Amino acid sequence: MNKITLRVLIVSAVLLFFFGMQVWLTATPVAPKRARLADFPAALGNWSMRTNDSLPDDVLAVLKPDDYLQRSYKSSTGPELGVFIAYYAAQRAGESMHSPKNCLPGSGWEPIERSTIVIGRDSAGNPLEANYFVVQKGTTRAAVIYWYQESGRVIASEYWGKAFLVWDGVKTGRHDGAIIRLVVPVEHDESPNHAVKAAVAFAQELRPVLPKFLPN
Numbered sequence: 001m002n003k004i005t006l007r008v009l010i011v012s013a014v015l016l017f018f019f020g021m022q023v024w025l026t027a028t029p030v031a032p033k034r035a036r037l038a039d040f041p042a043a044l045g046n047w048s049m050r051t052n053d054s055l056p057d058d059v060l061a062v063l064k065p066d067d068y069l070q071r072s073y074k075s076s077t078g079p080e081l082g083v084f085i086a087y088y089a090a091q092r093a094g095e096s097m098h099s100p101k102n103c104l105p106g107s108g109w110e111p112i113e114r115s116t117i118v119i120g121r122d123s124a125g126n127p128l129e130a131n132y133f134v135v136q137k138g139t140t141r142a143a144v145i146y147w148y149q150e151s152g153r154v155i156a157s158e159y160w161g162k163a164f165l166v167w168d169g170v171k172t173g174r175h176d177g178a179i180i181r182l183v184v185p186v187e188h189d190e191s192p193n194h195a196v197k198a199a200v201a202f203a204q205e206l207r208p209v210l211p212k213f214l215p216n
Contacts, residue, residue, distance in 0.1 A: 031089055032176065032215040037069040040085075040213060045205040047073040050080060066090075078198045082183040083206070087214060090175045091165055099158060100133070100146050100181055109135040109142070116156050117145060117196065119203040128154040130203070134192045141188075143195035145203065146181040152216030154207075178214045180206075 042049040051072045055063070065086035074080045113134035118127040130147035148155040151168055155161045161177065168174045182202060184195035 032174065034087075034215050035212045037067045037085055037087065037213055040069055040071075041209060044073065044202070044209065046076045047081070047202060047205060048075075050074050064088075073202065075198065075201075078201070079184055079195060081198060081202050083202070084181045084183075085178055085213075087178040088176060091177055099179075100131075100144060108137045110137070112136050112141075113192070117200065119145065119147070119154070119200050120207055122154075128207075129156045130154065131156050132196065134186065139188065141186040141192070143184045143186055143192045143199055144181065145196070145199045146179060148177060148179055149210065149214050150177040152211065152214075176215075180210075 049071055053070045053072075055068065055070060063086055066089040067087040069083065069085040072080050072082050111133045113132075115132045116129045117132040119130045120128045122128055128147075130145050133144040135142055135144055148158070148161040150161060150165065151172070151174060165175065165177065182199045184199050186192050186195045
């Protein structure tokens, strides 16, 4: 086989691969059955719902979620915590959910600390990582934890989220996913550690409930 023929075969295989991917990713997505986030429990462990809010129309026009939840919860022994979940039934390759690391600065919140944090472990004992920020607006600070959830996976990296989106689209026809964000105020005279512990504790109560609303 000469070099020209080999190149033609390689180029043809690459084009066929991308054509196949395009067909899979543009096909009608599989829509898993799920409960509405409006029916999310008002109590999780020792956390009880305090507020159940709606997003303004201009924010909805930007985020365009298929379903969402914006609430605050208060534990019997800890601070009040804000939880936001946005669910997308049909993400597309090249698109991405709005990341808090971009949205928060646009709202006047500046990150003063950023890292990743373990919020639990999967069934095999592997750590589940989420993004962790401490943000500040004037003299007000807050601890923020967020992650992406796709087919039961807890994903911190936006890039891995996109990779799994392509994989799931090819393997199962699913393009759905969600972003989950937890925010806990940090008192003026406190370190963020107390707020972070509260957010992780809430995440551990939250995760077992999520599959009903964000299918595995």
